Amino acid sequence: MTTTAVLIVGAGPTGLTLACSLARAGVPVRIIDKSPRFHRESRGKGLNQRSRELFEDLGVGEAATASGIEHITLRKYRDGVAIANDVTFGDRVPTPDAPYASGLIIPQWRTEEILREKLATYGVEVELASELAGFDQDEDGVTATLSDGRRIRAAYLAGCDGGRSPVRKALGVGFDGQTEAEECMVIGDVRADGLDPAYWHQWFDEDGGIMLCPFRDSDHWQLQAAPERDAHGRNLPPSLESFQRMFDRHARLAGVKLTDPTWFSTFRVNVRMADRFRVGRVFLAGDAAHVHSIAGGLGMNTGIQDAFNLGWKLAFVLRGQADPGLLDTYENERQPVAAWTLNLTDERMRAVREGVRAPGVGTEAVLTDDVTTLGVGYPWSSLAWGGPKAGHRAPDAPCRNATTGQPTRLFELFAGPHFTLLGLGAGSAAALAEAEAACGDRVRTFHVADDEGHVGRAYGVEGDGLVLVRPDNYVALSAGADGAAEVVAHLERLGS
Numbered sequence: 001m002t003t004t005a006v007l008i009v010g011a012g013p014t015g016l017t018l019a020c021s022l023a024r025a026g027v028p029v030r031i032i033d034k035s036p037r038f039h040r041e042s043r044g045k046g047l048n049q050r051s052r053e054l055f056e057d058l059g060v061g062e063a064a065t066a067s068g069i070e071h072i073t074l075r076k077y078r079d080g081v082a083i084a085n086d087v088t089f090g091d092r093v094p095t096p097d098a099p100y101a102s103g104l105i106i107p108q109w110r111t112e113e114i115l116r117e118k119l120a121t122y123g124v125e126v127e128l129a130s131e132l133a134g135f136d137q138d139e140d141g142v143t144a145t146l147s148d149g150r151r152i153r154a155a156y157l158a159g160c161d162g163g164r165s166p167v168r169k170a171l172g173v174g175f176d177g178q179t180e181a182e183e184c185m186v187i188g189d190v191r192a193d194g195l196d197p198a199y200w201h202q203w204f205d206e207d208g209g210i211m212l213c214p215f216r217d218s219d220h221w222q223l224q225a226a227p228e229r230d231a232h233g234r235n236l237p238p239s240l241e242s243f244q245r246m247f248d249r250h251a252r253l254a255g256v257k258l259t260d261p262t263w264f265s266t267f268r269v270n271v272r273m274a275d276r277f278r279v280g281r282v283f284l285a286g287d288a289a290h291v292h293s294i295a296g297g298l299g300m301n302t303g304i305q306d307a308f309n310l311g312w313k314l315a316f317v318l319r320g321q322a323d324p325g326l327l328d329t330y331e332n333e334r335q336p337v338a339a340w341t342l343n344l345t346d347e348r349m350r351a352v353r354e355g356v357r358a359p360g361v362g363t364e365a366v367l368t369d370d371v372t373t374l375g376v377g378y379p380w381s382s383l384a385w386g387g388p389k390a391g392h393r394a395p396d397a398p399c400r401n402a403t404t405g406q407p408t409r410l411f412e413l414f415a416g417p418h419f420t421l422l423g424l425g426a427g428s429a430a431a432l433a434e435a436e437a438a439c440g441d442r443v444r445t446f447h448v449a450d451d452e453g454h455v456g457r458a459y460g461v462e463g464d465g466l467v468l469v470r471p472d473n474y475v476a477l478s479a480g481a482d483g484a485a486e487v488v489a490h491l492e493r494l495g496s
Helices: 013-024 049-058 061-067 108-120 166-171 240-251 298-318 324-355 410-414 426-442 454-459 484-492
Strands: 002-009 029-032 073-078 081-087 132-138 141-146 151-159 175-191 199-205 208-213 220-225 259-274 282-284 398-401 407-409 419-424 443-449 465-469 475-479
Touching (some): 013 029, 013 049, 013 108, 049 061, 049 298, 132 166, 151 298, 199 240, 208 240, 220 240, 259 324, 419 454, 426 484
Parallel strands (some): 002 029, 151 282
Antiparallel strands (some): 073 081, 175 259, 208 220, 398 443
């Protein structure tokens, strides 16, 4: 039997984000996946603004940006004629507090590849062809058995193994909700030589529609459409021939032939949420915990954000920096967010279905501020310890080191598995020193020179003060410049 601190089942974006979060904190981690090889399928094809911020924190933001498309232009057609263009978040620009004005169009296989490359820098590799057969847990840990008979002993296990999650099923956790039997979509990756890759092409007619989305540095497009039906009204499975017939009917571009299919899938609208995200030493994250409509592209993003929430908490407990009670806050914080996401995506799907009936309307109907998830926070959490922004996302801002004069950004200071204590004004210097001496590597302190007032405005601080930011970049506490004792007390009692 081999041992590790955390065993992650499933090497999609959720599992990989969790693995990266733990590995960079120095926590021994193993990540297994039953697949014999890494896939090359586009699947979930978008990182939203909040996920881009978290990827920057993990050190993979630049790689994702280089591989993705920002502010993609949606070209809408009616009766084969282009009648409207919309640029996604085209009215947004980077601001001091929110550096990413747009999400990214990026195929899921590339997102996973970027995360695997980062994980490898910590000496951790995905273990392919490693299927979980079962597990048992006791008060000290979890013993997992793989299908080939190998056994792994871990302090904790995380099920990041998708909507059909064997981990969830083994736990006996309910997965209540509904599946729309008739409402489905066929999806695939195909070549479409001759089609302009500057646009996400969307053809919507009275009798159906088809969309083709490009990717940077790729010959393949993701095709989405309502399925064809046979003479009895039954849905036909996806195929290249079916894709071509639908394309010819709606696009009416005789010179474009679809070729080289590398992936087919049928997506049904499935809206379900686990009734528990934790059972003892086993956690559920991503699709294993919640599935919903694809409207808004929040599936992969919600999983990434689950993992970022869980990762720092596991790390703090396993490093002895917090009591195990801290892990209770994972379900407390993320289950309400999952419920909100299910409701939001249902509403956005209805908006799209109604919107595309009008000529010139396409998937931009889903684009509201909500889908950026920049507004998601945990003001109800036991980790929201007070102050005007407690529990909410910690904004970015340009500033300087008050001691050295060196310019920086808050996001650069936050990056890593630690709390960050910001001190504003000369009166905060003594409190920073006191907190640093008392809390050690739980917290990093920074004396802010806020020349342009961006930090004070973003955090609602007037004059001298302290702001404590969690490792997952949410505000834990705002206090006066003499509030070191309050900061220290919370960090020393973390999880208790």
